[in-house]
Amino acid sequence: xxxxxxxxxxxxxxxxxxxxxxxxxxxxxxxxxxxxxxxxxxxxxxxxxxxxxxxxxxxxxxxxxxxxxxxxxxxxxxxxxxxxxxxxxxxxxxxxxxxxxxxxxxxxxxxxxxx
Amino acid sequence: xxxxxxxxxxxxxxxxxxxxxxxxxxxxxxxxxxxxxxxxxxxxxxxxxxxxxxxxxxxxxxxxxxxxxxxxxxxxxxxxxxxxxxxxxxxxxxxxxxxxxxxxxxx
Numbered sequence: 001x002x003x004x005x006x007x008x009x010x011x012x013x014x015x016x017x018x019x020x021x022x023x024x025x026x027x028x029x030x031x032x033x034x035x036x037x038x039x040x041x042x043x044x045x046x047x048x049x050x051x052x053x054x055x056x057x058x059x060x061x062x063x064x065x066x067x068x069x070x071x072x073x074x075x076x077x078x079x080x081x082x083x084x085x086x087x088x089x090x091x092x093x094x095x096x097x098x099x100x101x102x103x104x105x106x107x108x109x110x111x112x113x114x115x
Numbered sequence: 116x117x118x119x120x121x122x123x124x125x126x127x128x129x130x131x132x133x134x135x136x137x138x139x140x141x142x143x144x145x146x147x148x149x150x151x152x153x154x155x156x157x158x159x160x161x162x163x164x165x166x167x168x169x170x171x172x173x174x175x176x177x178x179x180x181x182x183x184x185x186x187x188x189x190x191x192x193x194x195x196x197x198x199x200x201x202x203x204x205x206x207x208x209x210x211x212x213x214x215x216x217x218x219x220x221x222x
Contacts, residue, residue: 047211059209105158
């Protein structure tokens with residue numbers, strides 16, 4: 001069974017940093033693209049970033065370029081999202097998902113950026 | 116960037132109704148489109164991939180069609196558990212983009 005278990009959300013001040021983690025199991029992690037998607041309170045889904053199986057290709061939505069970094073550790077079956085220079089508009093539930101077509105999703109983790 | 120225009124934004128229907136939701140892409144995306152269902156407080160769930168392929172375990176009353184710029188999700192006979200919000204996602208070229216969502220409510 002495919003499982004994606006997320007951790008690392010919380011409250012952070014504007015300008016601060018946070019690292020989200022996603023532990024994968026039940027599939028061959030190092031053969032799949034992985035993706036982060038977010039959802040601001042009461043809003044729709046927004047694709048944030050994707051990384052290829054080897055970790056060498058990374059794509060980002062414009063609003064997070066230069067601030068967020070997607071990465072993965074294939075030895076540990078883990079996906080990460082390092083978020084720096086956080087803004088109020090980054091407040092959202094963040095989901096990790098398998099593949100660029102998001103076949104399976106993590107449970108989501110809330111990131112709140114507020115002073 | 117490819118814009119995905121989803122319609123309607125909300126829809127009221129009854130159990131047993133047939134409903135259709137549409138997504139239009141601002142440029143051709145072949146069949147690189149998925150449909151997702153989200154219930155309040157839950158993670159989304161993929162229903163359809165490659166525009167028309169049914170995700171394993173998803174009831175056959177869900178179907179998808181289309182290619183290029185116009186796509187539809189059809190629910191052939193609404194069940195109580197289908198009342199939710201639905202999104203399309205184009206994954207043809209980055210930045211990948213979701214439609215705005217369709218909230219399906221009980222009439």
